[in-house]
Amino acid sequence: xxxxxxxxxxxTGKSTLFNRMTGGxxxxxxxxxxxxxxxxxxxxxxxxxxxxxxxxxxxxxxxxSDDEQVVRHFLHDNVPDLTLVVxxxxxxxxxxxxxxxxxxxxxxxxxxxxxxDEAKKxxxxxxxxxxxxxLEMPVFLISAKYGNGYSEALHEVxxxxxxxxxxxxxxxxxxxxxxxxxxxxMAKVLESxxxxxxxxxxxxxxxxxxxxxxxxxxxPIFFAVMYMVFQGVFLFGSPFQEGLAWLFDxxxxxxxxxxxxxxxQFLQGFLLDGVYNGVATVAAFVPIIVLFFLFIAVVExxxxxxxxxxxxxxxxxxxxxxxxxxxxxxxxxxxNVPAVLGTRVMRSRAMxxxxxxxxxxxxxxxxxxxxxxxxxxxxxxxxxxxVLFTLYLFSFITAIITALIFKGRFKNDEPFVLELPPYRxxxxxxxxxxxWLEVRHFLRRATKFIVAGVVMxxxxxxxxxxxxxxxxxxxxxxxxxxxxxxFEPLGINEQLTIALLFGFIAKEIVIGALAVxxxxxxxxxxxxxxxxxxxxxxxxxxxxxxxxxxxxxTVATLQSESKQIKFTLISIAWSLGLAxxxxxxxxxxxxxxxx
Amino acid sequence: xxAHTLAALHPGDIATIVSIHAEEALHLRxxxxxxxxxxxIELIRKASFSGPLQVRVGTTDIMLRxxxxxxxxxxxx
Numbered sequence: 001x002x003x004x005x006x007x008x009x010x011x012t013g014k015s016t017l018f019n020r021m022t023g024g025x026x027x028x029x030x031x032x033x034x035x036x037x038x039x040x041x042x043x044x045x046x047x048x049x050x051x052x053x054x055x056x057x058x059x060x061x062x063x064x065s066d067d068e069q070v071v072r073h074f075l076h077d078n079v080p081d082l083t084l085v086v087x088x089x090x091x092x093x094x095x096x097x098x099x100x101x102x103x104x105x106x107x108x109x110x111x112x113x114x115x116x117d118e119a120k121k122x123x124x125x126x127x128x129x130x131x132x133x134x135l136e137m138p139v140f141l142i143s144a145k146y147g148n149g150y151s152e153a154l155h156e157v158x159x160x161x162x163x164x165x166x167x168x169x170x171x172x173x174x175x176x177x178x179x180x181x182x183x184x185x186m187a188k189v190l191e192s193x194x195x196x197x198x199x200x201x202x203x204x205x206x207x208x209x210x211x212x213x214x215x216x217x218x219x220p221i222f223f224a225v226m227y228m229v230f231q232g233v234f235l236f237g238s239p240f241q242e243g244l245a246w247l248f249d250x251x252x253x254x255x256x257x258x259x260x261x262x263x264x265q266f267l268q269g270f271l272l273d274g275v276y277n278g279v280a281t282v283a284a285f286v287p288i289i290v291l292f293f294l295f296i297a298v299v300e301x302x303x304x305x306x307x308x309x310x311x312x313x314x315x316x317x318x319x320x321x322x323x324x325x326x327x328x329x330x331x332x333x334x335x336n337v338p339a340v341l342g343t344r345v346m347r348s349r350a351m352x353x354x355x356x357x358x359x360x361x362x363x364x365x366x367x368x369x370x371x372x373x374x375x376x377x378x379x380x381x382x383x384x385x386x387v388l389f390t391l392y393l394f395s396f397i398t399a400i401i402t403a404l405i406f407k408g409r410f411k412n413d414e415p416f417v418l419e420l421p422p423y424r425x426x427x428x429x430x431x432x433x434x435x436w437l438e439v440r441h442f443l444r445r446a447t448k449f450i451v452a453g454v455v456m457x458x459x460x461x462x463x464x465x466x467x468x469x470x471x472x473x474x475x476x477x478x479x480x481x482x483x484x485x486x487f488e489p490l491g492i493n494e495q496l497t498i499a500l501l502f503g504f505i506a507k508e509i510v511i512g513a514l515a516v517x518x519x520x521x522x523x524x525x526x527x528x529x530x531x532x533x534x535x536x537x538x539x540x541x542x543x544x545x546x547x548x549x550x551x552x553x554t555v556a557t558l559q560s561e562s563k564q565i566k567f568t569l570i571s572i573a574w575s576l577g578l579a580x581x582x583x584x585x586x587x588x589x590x591x592x593x594x595x
Numbered sequence: 596x597x598a599h600t601l602a603a604l605h606p607g608d609i610a611t612i613v614s615i616h617a618e619e620a621l622h623l624r625x626x627x628x629x630x631x632x633x634x635x636i637e638l639i640r641k642a643s644f645s646g647p648l649q650v651r652v653g654t655t656d657i658m659l660r661x662x663x664x665x666x667x668x669x670x671x672x
Contacts (some may be wrong), residue, residue, distance in 0.1 A: 009627070059627030064620045123656075205656075215643045310658045314646030317660060369603035415621035417628060417663060420656040536624050580621060 001042070002050045002161055003078065007071070007102065008086035009095050010347075011058035011421050013114045016430060017086055017144035018054040021154075024433045026054070028441065032077045034070050046158040056347070061101040065414050066349050075105070082108045082161050089119035089126060089141065089420075096186045109137045110160050112153055116141040117421055118422070124195065131193040145427060205303075205422040212307050222311050226330050229299060234290045234334050234365060241286035248280040253309035261485070265523075266465055274458035278451030281506055282443065285337055285553060290435040291444055292331065292338035297434040299327070300345060301426035306418050315414075319400060320407025322346065322416065325355035329399060332362030336554040337446075340561055341438060347414070354410035356558055357571055358402050360550045363395040366507035367550070371542055373511050375523040377530040378538040387539070392545055398547060398578060446553060453552040457505050461498075476501055490544060490583040491591075497553035500544065506551045536595050540587040547579035599649065599671060602664040610669035612636055617666045621630040626666070629653045636669060 008014045018026070022041030029040055031053075039054040055074060056067035085102055087095045092113065102109060113119075113126055119141075131226075132139040138156050142149035212221060252272060260268045299305050309323030316322050324345050332339035339359045346352045363371075371391055375384045460476040467473035472480065472494060480497040487497050495517045502513035515521040520528050549555060549572050559568040604610060612634050614626055629652040630636070639649040639656065647658045 060623050063623045065624075065629070091629075093653050094627065094655065097627065121633055179609075208640075209649075213640060213642070213649065215640075306658070310642055310647055310649065313658075313660065314644035413620070415617075415624045415659075415663060416647075417621070417624050417657060418658045419628070420658055423657075 001238050002048065002081040004050055004052045004157070004161070005075070005080035005083045006052060006054050006086060007083055007098075008057055008114075009059055009088065009091075009098055011419050012057065012088040012095070013144045014057055014085045014086045015054060017084075017112065017114065017142075019430070019433050020144055020147065020150065021052055024436060026437065028444075031074055034073045034077075036066075036070055038074070045154070045161070048161075050081075053078075059098070061098060061105075065347065068348055070552075075107075078138050080107070082110065082157065084110050084112055084157065086112050086114050086144075089113045089115050090122055090124060092119075092124070092126065093190060096190060101184055103137070105136065108112065110153070110157050111135065111137055111139040112144075113139060113141045116148060117143040117146060117235060118424075126195075127193045131189060134189045134193065145430070148438060150522065168538060208423050209307070211319075211422075212304070213310060218311050222308055225304070226327065229295045230331065230334055233288065233295055233331075237288045239292045240291075241284055244287065245280070246285055248276075248283065252276060266462070269459065269462060269469075270455070273462075274455040275451060277458070278454035279447075281454055281553070282447050282450050284508075285335070285442065286439055287555065288335050289338045289341070289439045292335070293341070293435040293438040294431050296331075296338075296342055296345075297431040298426055301430055303421045303423045305345060308422050309418060310420065317416070318352055319403040320351070320410070320412065321358070321403055322351060323368065325358070328355055329359055329362055332359040333364060333395075335364050335366070336360055336362060336550045337442070338438075340554060340557045341442060343561070348412045350410045351412040351414075353562060353567060354403060354406055354412070356562060356567075357406055357410070357574070358399045360554055360558075360571065360575055361399040361402060361547065363392055363396055363546060364507070366549060367546060370503070370507050370510045370545055373526065374529070374538050374542055377526040378535045391542060394543065394546060395581070398582070402574070402578075442557070446556040449556035450552050450557070453556075454505055457502060458547065460501070470498065470513065472498075486580070489588065491587040492544065492583075493532075493537075493539045496541055500548070504552060505551055506553065507545065510545070536587060536590045539590075540583045543586055544579045544583040547582055548576050599669055600665045601636065601638070601667040601669050602648070602661045604671070605667065606638055606640045608671060609635060609637045610671045613668040613670050617663070621663060621666070623638050628657055629655055630667065635672070 006014055006018055018039065018041070022043055026039045026041040028037045030037055036056075038056075040051055042049055042051050046051075053074075058065070058066060058068045058071050062068075083102060085099050087099060099109075110319055111132075112200050113128065116126075119126070119559060127139060128139045128141050134243060140149055140153035140156065142152070142153050143499065189309060212218060214221075236463045256272060256276060260271060263271070296305075300306075305324055305327065308327050312323030312326045325343070328345075335358050339362065340356050343352045343355045343359070346355065349356050359568050360491045371388060375387050379387050457476070460479065461470045461474050463475050464473075467477070471477055477494070479501065480494045483497050484494055487493075487500075492500070496515070498517055499510050499513045503510045511525075514529070515525050518528055529538075555568060555572065558571055561567070562568060598613060599610070601610070612630060612632055614632060615622060615630060617625065634652055637651040639651055641648050645661060647660045648664050649656060649658050650664075651657070
């Protein structure tokens with residue numbers, strides 16, 4: 001099968017073009033020579049199937065950033081039959097350099113001058129025919145977003161594929177600036193084919209920026225935007241989540257339970273409470289992830305995400321992070337899973353890993369449920385908001401401490417120089433495609449891991465078969481007793497230890513687990529816990545719950561995104577260690593003070 | 596006409612790039628974004644709390660940190 005590589009600088013609309021070409025039917029795959037995965041899709045072009053590969057956006061073929069190395073290694077080991085070079089027409093003056101670097105490699109190239117709609121608005125005119133003549137390669141003006149000129153270009157791509165690949169010359173390691181020939185050639189082509197008005201005036205972007213990046217109002221507006229996104233995702237998301245949960249319960253009661261009643265009780269429990277609950281756990285994340293990426297697509301594609309980076313950089317640079325990381329950490333307060341997935345907007349791997357290490361400390365809504373239950377059981381209504389506030393404070397402080405401690409280990413060595421693209425309206429198509437791709441990615445990667453984890457905990461709490469499920473006689477109970485010496489100095493008793501084991505799967509099931517363990521529910525459970533524990537023990541338990549591994553889905557996502565067992569283990573070990581230390585310090589300290 | 600670093604400019608100032616003193620990775624990135632000797636550069640704004648700068652080179656708006664901006668020598672027009 002013939003192979004077409006999509007190349008271009010960042011912010012050229014390359015991914016939009018890729019999505020238009022493949023119609024969202026893309027898959028992630030591994031390639032020889034590189035360790036990161038790339039999106040690719042197979043389409044029918046003329047009468048042949050061809051494979052299109054979306055390479056990361058790069059500024060320079062000879063650069064040293066992670067993405068630039070990936071592209072070089074990819075081209076070296078997987079010479080494409082044709083390369084589509086996507087150029088942002090509004091920035092054609094400086095984007096020509098990458099095109100000419102590629103031309104020097106003697107590759108089979110078709111040039112797509114994208115964002116022709118925007119260029120027209122700016123008064124930039126390009127003589128594509130003449131440029132094609134000078135560059136000796138086909139040149140097309142297109143708009144990947146709206147589809148103008150797309151079919152003509154695609155037709156030519158089909159034609160160009162018929163010629164054999166010229167073969168790639170040895171890499172030219174000459175520096176861009178010193179390459180006078182390149183400069184001359186660039187100037188010559190530009191001079192005779194492109195007309196740019198003396199000064200570009202994007203009035204709208206400039207006006208918006210003067211408000212959005214205002215020295216005083218910029219930050220309040222940023223937090224207001226974030227608050228709206230946050231509320232949007234979780235307000236719209238929770239009815240869908242509840243609906244989905246109801247649907248899963250209904251299907252279980254109406255179809256699965258009657259159907260499986262002939263099975264031995266243990267097997268039925270295994271299938272329904274283990275496997276089926278695992279699938280339901282995975283499904284619960286779907287609405288949140290789709291909505292999250294719908295909103296993130298708006299924030300990112302509109303150009304606001306790089307403005308957020310601008311606003312938050314003063315603080316974040318001291319933590320070894322950047323403003324985009326801050327957006328993801330904030331989103332983690334809703335749910336850690338999409339926040340970890342969202343770190344992909346950062347192109348430097350070191351910074352991405354550091355951000356992924358910080359996100360699990362964001363107090364997500366699942367943990368909030370546990371805290372609300374415990375606070376209601378042990379604190380007065382007037383103290384409750386203060387208690388909850390201190391937990392949020394711990395969440396922020398541990399996130400900052402984590403960043404400070406690990407910023408040396410995950411040192412970002414890429415220069416922090418970012419484009420601030422003009423504000424744009426993302427199309428509905430771009431948004432929905434993004435949500436759909438991300439959710440499919442999550443389902444592919446995390447489903448097995450999460451289902452296996454849920455099944456494992458079910459087995460632990462139901463074996464041996466002679467024991468009462470979730471009681472101290474089960475393997476989970478034995479684990480609880482075995483771990484008791486570790487948790488006793490934190491004021492966490494055996495029953496709560498078993499609940500923490502469940503909490504490793506998902507914080508949503510902690511209260512449910514306690515109900516099973518105490519064989520009580522609702523107010524009765526709340527009352528029993530309120531009598532058994534004092535506030536110091538309860539707060540210590542909440543601190544531990546806040547800081548130790550958020551949930552299995554987050555761990556699965558950390559693993560699938562970092563692709564490094566070592567990183568995932570560091571994340572788990574660090575959060576467990578920190579949880580224990582903080583709870584220990586709090587519990588022993590409070591007891592020493594006489595509480 | 597006097598020589599400054601980019602970091603010392605004020606919002607609204609327009610200057611010409613005189614030289615770029617940066618290590619290779621930063622240098623290449625700046626070149627690819629259109630920073631070249633002799634090019635005009637406009638400082639649009641500075642973020643509060645010693646945050647980054649927003650500059651305009653040609654048709655592109657770019658943000659960079661002050662440490663990086665101090666490596667770029669400019670001549671005010």
